[in-house]
Amino acid sequence: MKVHGKTSLAVLLCALVLASSVFAGSPSSGRNASVGAPVVSLTDADNMRVQGEQRFRANCGRCHAAPQKFPPRMIGTILRHMRVRATITDEDRRLILFYMTQ
Amino acid sequence: MRVKDNAIKSLLGFIVLYTCGKTVSRRQQRIVLSGLGLFLLLWSPGWIAAQDQDSEKPVPILTGSAGAFSFLTGGHNIIDTQINPVLLVPLGDRWLIEARTEFEGEFQRPPGGGPYGGPVEKHVDYAQIDYIANPYLTITAGRFLTPFGIFNERLYPVWIRSLQPDPLILPIATSPSDGAMFRGGFSINAKTNLNYAMYVSVTSIGIGSVDSDRQVGGRMGFFFPGPRLEVGASWQRTLQDERNNAFGFHMGWQPTKVPLNLRSEFARSFNGSGYWVEGAYRLSQARFWQKAMRRTEVVARMQQFYLGEIGPDGASELDLPGANMREADFGVNYFLRDGLKGIASYGRQFSSAGNANQWSFGIAYRFLVPLSRVGGQP
Numbered sequence: 056m057k058v059h060g061k062t063s064l065a066v067l068l069c070a071l072v073l074a075s076s077v078f079a080g081s082p083s084s085g086r087n088a089s090v091g092a093p094v095v096s097l098t099d100a101d102n103m104r105v106q107g108e109q110r111f112r113a114n115c116g117r118c119h120a121a122p123q124k125f126p127p128r129m130i131g132t133i134l135r136h137m138r139v140r141a142t143i144t145d146e147d148r149r150l151i152l153f154y155m156t157q
Numbered sequence: 158m159r160v161k162d163n164a165i166k167s168l169l170g171f172i173v174l175y176t177c178g179k180t181v182s183r184r185q186q187r188i189v190l191s192g193l194g195l196f197l198l199l200w201s202p203g204w205i206a207a208q209d210q211d212s213e214k215p216v217p218i219l220t221g222s223a224g225a226f227s228f229l230t231g232g233h234n235i236i237d238t239q240i241n242p243v244l245l246v247p248l249g250d251r252w253l254i255e256a257r258t259e260f261e262g263e264f265q266r267p268p269g270g271g272p273y274g275g276p277v278e279k280h281v282d283y284a285q286i287d288y289i290a291n292p293y294l295t296i297t298a299g300r301f302l303t304p305f306g307i308f309n310e311r312l313y314p315v316w317i318r319s320l321q322p323d324p325l326i327l328p329i330a331t332s333p334s335d336g337a338m339f340r341g342g343f344s345i346n347a348k349t350n351l352n353y354a355m356y357v358s359v360t361s362i363g364i365g366s367v368d369s370d371r372q373v374g375g376r377m378g379f380f381f382p383g384p385r386l387e388v389g390a391s392w393q394r395t396l397q398d399e400r401n402n403a404f405g406f407h408m409g410w411q412p413t414k415v416p417l418n419l420r421s422e423f424a425r426s427f428n429g430s431g432y433w434v435e436g437a438y439r440l441s442q443a444r445f446w447q448k449a450m451r452r453t454e455v456v457a458r459m460q461q462f463y464l465g466e467i468g469p470d471g472a473s474e475l476d477l478p479g480a481n482m483r484e485a486d487f488g489v490n491y492f493l494r495d496g497l498k499g500i501a502s503y504g505r506q507f508s509s510a511g512n513a514n515q516w517s518f519g520i521a522y523r524f525l526v527p528l529s530r531v532g533g534q535p
Contacts, residue, residue, distance in 0.1 A: 113382045116411050116418070119317045120439075123495045126531040131215030132247050136255060138289070141311060142342030142352035142378075145292035 100157075107154025110147045117141070127156040215247040216529040221257065224315040226500075226519030228322065231511070236264040236273055237519075241282070241314060256284040282333060297338040297356075300369070304340070304354035304376045305330040305391040306422045307407045316523035319418070319437040319454065320488045320502050322515060325462040326431040328476045329424040330393045330403040334358030335369040342380075350380040352389075360397055371396040378407070385411040401427035416441050428467050429477050433460035437490075454490040456502070480510040488517075496523035 115121060118141065125133065130152060138148050221242040228235045239261040246254040259280045264273040285299035302310045309331040312318050336359050342352035353376065360371040373396065378389025391405035403426035410419045416439035423432040435458040443450035462482045464472055469479035488502030497520070504515040 110382070113385050113411075117380075117385070117387065117409055118311045120492060125525070126527070128214065128216045128529075128531045129218060129525070129527050132218045132245050132253075133220075135215060135247055135253050135289070136245050138342075139253060139255070139287045139295055139297070139340070142340060142354070144342045144344055144350055146344065147350075 100153075103150060103153045104157055107150040107152075107157075110150045111154055114141065114143050114147055114151065124155055130155045216527050216531055217244070217246045218525060218527055219244055220523070220525040222314045222316040222521060222523045224321075224519060224521040226315075226321055226517055229514075229516040230506075231513035231515075234265065236262075238262045238264075239315065251289040253287040253289075254285070255287065257282040292341075293343050294339060294341045297340065298336075300333055300335045301338055301356070303331050303334045303358070303372075303374070303393070304338070304356065305374065305393055305403070306376075306405045306424065307387075307389075307409065307420065308422060312420070314523070315521040316496060316498065319435060319456040319490065320458055320486050321500055321517050321519060321521075322486065322502070322504060324422065324433040324458075325460050325478055325482060325484060326422065326424045326429070326433065329426045329428060329431075330374070330391070330405065333369055334372065348381060348383055350382065351377070352380065353377045374403075376405075385413060399427060403427070427465050428475055429462060429465035429472060431460065431462035433458055435459075452492045454492070456486075456488040456490065458484075458486040458488075458504075460484050460486075478508065478510075480508050482506055482508040482510075484515075486515070496525070497521075 111121070115137075124130075134143075134148050134152050134155075137143055138145070143151075219242060221240065223240040224238070226237045228237060239259065241257060241259050243257045244255065248254065259282055260277060261280075262275060262277040264275040266273055281300060283299070283301045285297050285301045288296045290296055302313075304310055308318075308324060308327060315321065334356055336357045338354060338356035340352075340354035342350055345351045355373075355375040357373045358369050358371060360369065372393055374391065374393030376389060376391040378387055380387040387407075387409040389407050391403075391407070393403045395401050395403075403424065405422065405424040407422045408420070411417065412419075418437040418439075419435070421432065421434040424430060435456065437454055437456045440450040440453045440455065460483070462478050464478070464481055467475070472479050484504055484506045486502055486504035488500065491499045493499060499520050500517065502515075502517045504517075506513045506515060
């Protein structure tokens with residue numbers, strides 16, 4: 056029974072990894088999707104900046120006061136940390152990165 | 158880089174299967190941890206150097222918080238000074254090594270009088286490697302903060318928390334874990350984000366500052382970005398000693414039109430049960446003394462604790478109150494500048510073991526230093 060339970064747990068974890076990989080087949084899941092702001096037109100940039108500020112206030116404000124802006128290479132590290140720690144979504148992370156590096 | 162990624166994936170997979178698959182002896186754990194340490198030591202400098210060549214790549218950072226506080230409880234004063242450095246090392250596009258250590262000195266006068274003195278405690282809060290597999294899944298291995306409720310993972314640092322005294326229920330199901338964790342956050346529709354964490358932890362490896370329990374658990378939460386409302390639940394099962402379950406619920410709400418931050422947690426376990434509700438209001442909308450008011454935050458917290466089946470002595474070992482207790486706290490925070498704030502609070506504890514006043518004063522600071530060239534400000 057004990058072995059059965061562990062096997063089930065291992066199967067469940069493998070299934071989760073596989074399922075998430077299948078769901079991850081969206082354009083945003085490319086190799087560079089987790090780093091760097093995308094190249095966008097001016098209109099898109101304005102839109103992304105507004106969106107980024109909204110996501111910034113909604114996500115970061117859940118825990119702490121708004122910090123000052125930091126150099127882009129530091130922001131990238133901080134947001135990767137926050138993505139893990141605060142489980143912010145990949146889309147939120149990209150928009151916040153765009154907003155914080157403009 | 159692909160070869161390096163594959164090597165790390167293999168190691169991570171080995172650790173996950175190893176921790177899930179069987180009971181682990183101390184010797185085996187030491188071998189695995191030593192291997193992991195050696196691996197990181199050998200491979201990290203190459204990656205760090207490689208990142209210096211790319212102006213867009215994230216850089217390693219040393220951040221963390223420091224604080225000095227005076228806690229006066231029932232006429233007994235404790236000077237608390239602490240520093241909590243956090244090391245963040247991004248590797249490639251998807252990896253992150255992160256570690257936090259706590260150095261805390263609690264100094265008090267001896268019973269017969271005399272100068273302040275006391276021990277300085279050292280803890281490794283977390284030392285983990287994260288692999289961002291895809292937008293839905295991040296795999297973590299190593300020592301990590303147990304995801305139970307929101308305070309332990311997200312609100313614990315002194316520069317973040319609104320009131321410096323810990324919530325009474327904080328020790329419930331939040332001892333650090335050594336093992337592996339799956340977690341992530343993603344949108345399930347335009348109005349709702351889902352976040353989750355599932356983990357398995359092995360028992361203590363016998364080194365005092367990195368003890369852990371054998372346990373499994375998880376947390377799931379829903380965040381509604383429109384109303385800025387988050388609700389969630391946590392569960393943990395201990396796989397040693399009494400083999401008990403612990404349950405928790407949490408919520409957070411930041412109304413869009415009012416600078417209010419409302420948070421709450423509830424926890425129920427063999428060791429004890431309780432809740433706290435906290436509201437922090439930034440006085441930025443005040444029409445007088447605006448320069449000072451926008452830097453000021455007032456806080457109130459109500460909490461209650463019910464002792465579990467472990468009794469007063471067992472509770473004391475876990476830093477839980479030794480009797481049923483209610484507590485109301487009121488505080489004020491003044492943000493001197495980004496990352497630096499002065500704090501003051503008053504609380505009243507009501508307990509069958511005796512009532513007491515609790516005052517706290519101090520200063521909290523967050524530091525952040527890049528460990529590589531970063532270029533200019535944005």
